[in-house]
Amino acid sequence: MNIALIGNPNTGKTSLFNNLTGSYEYVGNWSGVTVEKKVGLFKNGKNQLIDLPGVYTLNPLSKDEGVVTNFFLNEPFEKLLNILDASQLRRNLHLTMQLLEYGAPVIIGLNMLDVAKNRGIQIDIHKLSESLGVTVAPVVARTGKGCNELAELVTGGAIGTGKNNLVYYGKAIEAGILELENKLAGKVQHPVRWLALQLFEGNPYVKSYLASILPMAELETLIKSVTVSQQQSAGSKQALDQAIHRKRSEVIDKIVSAATTKQDNKKVPHTEKVDMVVTNKFLGIPIFLFLMYIMFMLTFDWLGFPLSDALDSFLSGPLTSGITAALTAAGASSFIKDLVLDGIVAGVGGVLVFVPQIFILFFFISLLEDSGYMARVALVMDRLMESVGLNGKAFIPMMIGFGCNVPGIMAARTIETPKERLMTILLTPLMSCSARLPVYALFVGAFFVEHKAAIVLSLYVLGVVIALILAKVFSETLLKGETSVFVIELPPYRLPQGRALWRSTWDKGKGFIRKAGTFIFAGSVLIWLLAYAGPEGMNVSMDDSYLALLGGIFAPLFAPIGFGTWQASASLFTGFLAKESIISTMNIIYFVPDEASLQGLLAAHYTPLAAYSFMVFILLYIPCLATTATIYKETGSTRWTAFSIAYALIIAYLLSLAIYQGGMLFGLS
The missing domain is CATH 3.40.50.300 (P-loop containing nucleotide triphosphate hydrolases)
Known part of the structure; x- marks a missing residue:
């Protein structure tokens, strides 16, 4: 059943x-x-x-x-x-x-x-x-x-269908219902009273359904006839859906009056007291940023890195030793050993070590959502969003984009106006998704040990700021149009259930693990093969490989923004498949000896300024393959999809250029 x-x-x-x-x-x-x-x-x-x-x-x-x-x-x-x-x-x-x-x-x-x-x-x-x-x-x-x-x-057994004629809608509407019943006699399985009322309220899905049974002209004539008759009997120009809503409201008021009693409660509810602070026009955004900072401190400093270090020790120690012993016992060739250990284990394992941080981040995002706070963030952001041609509803897909840009873009379907929907789709990829988090974790652990949370928070804020600036530009140039009204219900604050919190966290985080076993696995094998082979044959020096050849073509373009090496260039290419692939590529390229760490080796190839420039570039440059496909699916336009790739690449380069060259000008390194 x-x-x-x-x-x-x-x-x-x-x-x-x-x-x-x-x-x-x-x-x-x-x-x-x-x-x-x-x-x-x-x-x-x-x-x-x-x-x-x-x-x-x-x-x-x-x-x-x-x-x-x-x-x-x-x-x-x-x-x-x-x-x-x-x-x-x-x-x-x-x-x-x-x-x-x-x-x-x-x-x-x-x-x-x-x-x-x-x-x-x-x-x-x-x-x-x-x-x-x-x-x-x-x-x-x-x-x-x-x-x-x-x-x-x-x-259990049979339960009642209730009183389906609780509301008498007036002579005109009731006559219209009866007329439709006569027209549909024996032709539909659904209750005709419900179909008629939904039709008169303007439900497009019911209208389309009925149009498959009766001619559309016949339906339009019926609606017009009932509307005219209703307006004549009411003596006003009230629309049909408003008349239906008013009649329902009258009956509902009687039911509520009979079934409820209300005592005067002069105390201000707990929810309203909190909202006076967290939705305050001056304090709302600083409070949100403070909570984000605490979230990143927990993710990177207090909980995340110790757990990631423990997992890294397991992957690089017992697991790698066990796989090595198993391959040796099986008589595997040196090629197979290198593929498995230097390609798959190094590539996939280099991404999996960040699973604890991903899950901690998703746990606290779920906590903020389930507690009712995220709806307040959308309300607070509405004032700012309205000034750039959007409304607070557009910030909800962007917040979803912090987890993954794909569902964030798809969530833009809930936005009513085409102009705001398209703009939200184009801007959501600028939100820092969880796939970028391993890159941040790697670089802040190598160059910004004392300020990990602050650096990562600055990247998240930067993505939002750039999106808002571009929204203003787009709304006054490419995408002019009327801004819709923002309406949102603020749920009461609640203490989330542990089980529901874990399920929400798992639903968000499992995609990261799934990608490690699919995209990252395939990407690691491909990258290792490109690094293993070259024009001169197999098992060549890394600097003579196809990967180095490919990266070297574009490396000079990245020199002005701080990372003009073939290794950095090659890593950025794989980031188009999935942003996590950047880490697996680096683990393969910067082959890590047992006594060293990848973070330690990066210090020889980047300065702190170049590292920050690199992270900014990763934040803003082209969307990953899945995100690009989703943009095309949602817009149905090759032109807008190409535009989303091109403008993001240009913005990323220009901003990284300003950061690196500006920093050099001020003597930073």
Whole structure:
């Protein structure tokens, strides 16, 4: 049996999903969109729970929200589990009304009763259940309280479909519903009342569905007729969707009034007290930067490097010795030994040593997200984003880009205006993704031991600053257009669950490990072969290899920005496959003897100024292969894809040139 979980954003839907299911049975994307599709098995192992995207209404504002309507139109399911936020009952019930109109069996999980109580709101669950005609079960999704009872209710026997005619929409709209019922008699499986109301509200997916059954002209005539009739009876020019919303609101107000009582609570809620500080127009951004600094201190100084050093010792010690012994025992040739030890182990292992730092970073990003703070960052950034032709919603894909640019670019689909969506796609690759982090870790460990967190933070901030400057330039030249209004709900602050936090961290970090076993593995083998062979044959000196030949062609171009060696040039080429490949390439090129370290050897090839210039170049230059492919997929334009590569390369070179030559001018090294 398929049961769909649906509710508004920030109602605790993810926590409820995690508590009701033991694990994911399937994780992917809904067809054609970036929204994650999560399907889990109930703990009884018999029923599937399908986690639908959080929406306020079934009438979608963006392509991603259209997933829900498409689900109702095309996917099989038996029951609906609707989660409500008890502290925002009036707003949440608008979606519930549309679900009841669909006519499927519904059960309601009433969450956040503790938050409602703190706000002086008391809810009579029996009266609410009686008003809606469905079972209402109290839960605390964050802790799991009541979840087992809810699971038994929803997976048990028959449950009610609720009162699908709770709202009388007036003579004109009801007549329109009846007319559509007559036209569709025997032609559809879906409830016609729900289809009619969605059509009149302007749902494009329902309209397209109905157009496959009835002529579009017939539908347009019906909509126009109902609109005219409604406006005449109301004596106003109110749009049809507004009239429907008003009628629903009137019924919802009666239900809420009957089922809730509110006490005067003169105390300022805890959330509002914190928001007065963290969303303050003067303090908001400094607080965000301070938290980022603490996050990088934990990632690089306090936790990250000790764990990475321990893993490095294992990889370069027992693991390498064990592989060497196994290859010797198997009678492997010197070529195979060199390939495995100097190519695969050095290349892949050189990337894997940074796994602890990646996971620590993702853990704290997940902590900030799950606590409710990240929504505040978007709100704080809105003031700044608006001044450059974007809004705070565009900063959300950029924040996702800190983890990986690919989902960041795909998340731009939630932005309504084409101009802002395209600009966000073009600018998100400037965000410092986790793939660049190993490069930073390597260089700050070699040249900036006393200021690791500050140097890495400066690179993250630099990416954002450059993106904002370019947004201003683009919005006044290439991409002129109207800026949309930014609306975001601020969820209450919550203490994240340990299990949910780990799952979120793992979901973000596993891609890094997966790339180490695919892209990095293949890249390491290719780089080693190019370094092993040359025009004069096999097993040549590194300086006479094909890799040196390739790097040497472009090395003079990089001399003015501080790293004009063939080794640096060759590393940058492999960075197009995946930014982590830069590290695996360096491990192969700068062959590290047992008594030395890669960081120690880098000191002979770079100065601190050149190292910082190199990191800035890595931050900004061409997007990796996966990101480039995603840009093309999202824009559908070869021209914009080529532009995203070209402008990033030019900006990276010019900024690195200014940093290196400016530093030299001031006597820095």
